[in-house]
Amino acid sequence: MPGGVTALPASSRRSETLGGGSTDLVVPVLKPLKIGDLVVDPPILQAPMAGYTNFAFRQIVRQFGGTGLLATEMVNARGFVWLDEQEATHPDRLWGVAEEPRPLAVQIWDNDPETLAKVGARLAQEYKVSVVDINFGCPVRQVTQRAKSGSYLLRTPDRMGQIIERVVAACHPTPVTAKTRLGCSRDKINIGEVAEIVEQAGAAALTVHGRTAADMFRGEASWDLISQIKPRLKRIPLIGNGDLSTPQQVVEAFTRWNVDGVMIARACLNKPWLFRQAAAALRGEPIPPDPTLEEERSLLLHHFDLVCQRFGEERGAVLMRKYACCYAQGRQGARDFRKQVVEIKTSAEFYDVVRRTFPKA
Numbered sequence: 013m014p015g016g017v018t019a020l021p022a023s024s025r026r027s028e029t030l031g032g033g034s035t036d037l038v039v040p041v042l043k044p045l046k047i048g049d050l051v052v053d054p055p056i057l058q059a060p061m062a063g064y065t066n067f068a069f070r071q072i073v074r075q076f077g078g079t080g081l082l083a084t085e086m087v088n089a090r091g092f093v094w095l096d097e098q099e100a101t102h103p104d105r106l107w108g109v110a111e112e113p114r115p116l117a118v119q120i121w122d123n124d125p126e127t128l129a130k131v132g133a134r135l136a137q138e139y140k141v142s143v144v145d146i147n148f149g150c151p152v153r154q155v156t157q158r159a160k161s162g163s164y165l166l167r168t169p170d171r172m173g174q175i176i177e178r179v180v181a182a183c184h185p186t187p188v189t190a191k192t193r194l195g196c197s198r199d200k201i202n203i204g205e206v207a208e209i210v211e212q213a214g215a216a217a218l219t220v221h222g223r224t225a226a227d228m229f230r231g232e233a234s235w236d237l238i239s240q241i242k243p244r245l246k247r248i249p250l251i252g253n254g255d256l257s258t259p260q261q262v263v264e265a266f267t268r269w270n271v272d273g274v275m276i277a278r279a280c281l282n283k284p285w286l287f288r289q290a291a292a293a294l295r296g297e298p299i300p301p302d303p304t305l306e307e308e309r310s311l312l313l314h315h316f317d318l319v320c321q322r323f324g325e326e327r328g329a330v331l332m333r334k335y336a337c338c339y340a341q342g343r344q345g346a347r348d349f350r351k352q353v354v355e356i357k358t359s360a361e362f363y364d365v366v367r368r369t370f371p372k373a
C-alpha cells in the first residue's frame with residue numbers, strides 16, 4: 013500500500029518461542045508446490061509490496077533463504093508501454109529483474125487484456141522471469157477508482173477471465189498467476205466464483221489475501237474463507253495470504269487451513285529472516301534464532317548500501333527511512349529511533365542515527 017505499512021498486532025511481531033532449539037509443531041505432509049513447471053520449494057512466497065520489495069530488499073530476503081518464490085513490486089503495465097514508446101526506458105520497478113537469480117515473479121496491473129498481454133510477453137521472453145503475476149487485489153483508490161484495475165476487477169470476474177486468457181496465451185510457456193482478495197466487500201464475497209474463472213482461464217496458481225477490498229487492512233484475515241476456496245480448484249494450487257508472522261502460523265496454514273502454499277508480506281519487512289525460520293518449521297527442524305541486535309544493525313547498514321548503490325546517497329537515505337522503521341518495529345526504543353530516522357537526509361546522518369539510537373534491547 014503506497015500509503016505506508018499497516019502494523020501487525022504487537023503480539024505477533026516477535027515470537028518468544030523463536031530462540032533456537034527444537035519445535036514441537038506438527039510437521040505437515042506437503043505436496044511439492046508447482047506453478048506450471050516451476051517447483052516452488054519451500055512453498056513459502058515473498059509477497060509483492062509496492063514501495064518495498066525492490067531489488068535491494070529482495071537481495072536481503074534471498075540472503076536469508078527460506079522462500080520458494082520472490083516477487084517484485086506491482087508494475088503498472090500501461091506505464092511500461094508508455095515509457096517504452098516515449099523514452100525507450102523501462103519502469104524503475106524492474107530494477108535488477110534482468111540479472112537477478114531466479115525464481116522471480118513480476119507482478120503487473122491494469123485492466124486492459126492487450127496491454128497486460130503485451131507487457132507479460134516482454135517479461136516472459138525478454139526478461140525471462142519465472143512467473144508473471146496479475147494484480148486483482150489492490151484496493152488503493154488510484155488503482156481502483158481511477159484506473160478500474162486491481163480489486164476493482166473483482167466486480168467483473170468475466171473480465172478477469174478474459175485478461176488471464178490473453179496473458180496466458182502471450183506468456184506461454186511462462187506460468188501466469190493471479191493474486192486477489194475475497195471480494196469487494198464483506199457482503200460481496202465472490203472468491204469461489206472468481207477461483208473457478210481464474211482456473212478455467214488458464215492461470216497456474218491463485219493467491220488469496222483473506223480480506224476484502226473494503227477491509228483494506230482492517231480486521232483479521234479470514235483463513236476459514238481461504239480454506240473454503242480449495243474445493244473449487246481442481247488443478248491449480250491455492251496460496252493463502254494474510255497476517256502470517258510466525259513459523260507456527262505458517263505451519264498452521266498448511267495443517268489447519270489446507271493451502272498449498274503461503275505468501276508473507278508485512279511481517280518480512282520487520283523480519284526478513286522469517287522465511288528461513290518458517291521453512292525450518294515446515295521441515296520439522298529446529299527454528300533458527302533471530303539475528304542478534306548487532307547483526308540486525310549490520311543488516312540495516314548493508315541494506316542501506318544496496319539502496320544507495322542504485323539511488324545515490326541522498327535519495328537512498330530518504331528511501332531507507334521507512335525500512336529502518338520496519339526493522340526497529342516492536343523493539344524497545346523503536347519510537348525514539350523512528351523519530352530521528354525519519355528526519356535523516358544524508359548517509360552520514362543515517363549511520364549516526366543507527367549507531368546512536370537503533371534499539372539495543
Ligand SMILES: Cc1cc2nc3c(=O)[nH]c(=O)nc-3n(C[C@H](O)[C@H](O)[C@H](O)COP(=O)(O)O)c2cc1C
Nearest residue numbers: 013059060061062085086221254255256276277278
Ligand atoms: C506496503 C504494502 C504494499 C503492498 N503492495 C502490493 C502490491 O504491489 N501488490 C500486491 O498484490 N499486494 C500488495 N500488498 C498486499 C500484500 O502483498 C499482502 O497481500 C497483504 O499485505 C496481506 O499480507 P500480510 O498480512 O502478510 O501483510 C501490499 C501490502 C503492503 C503492506
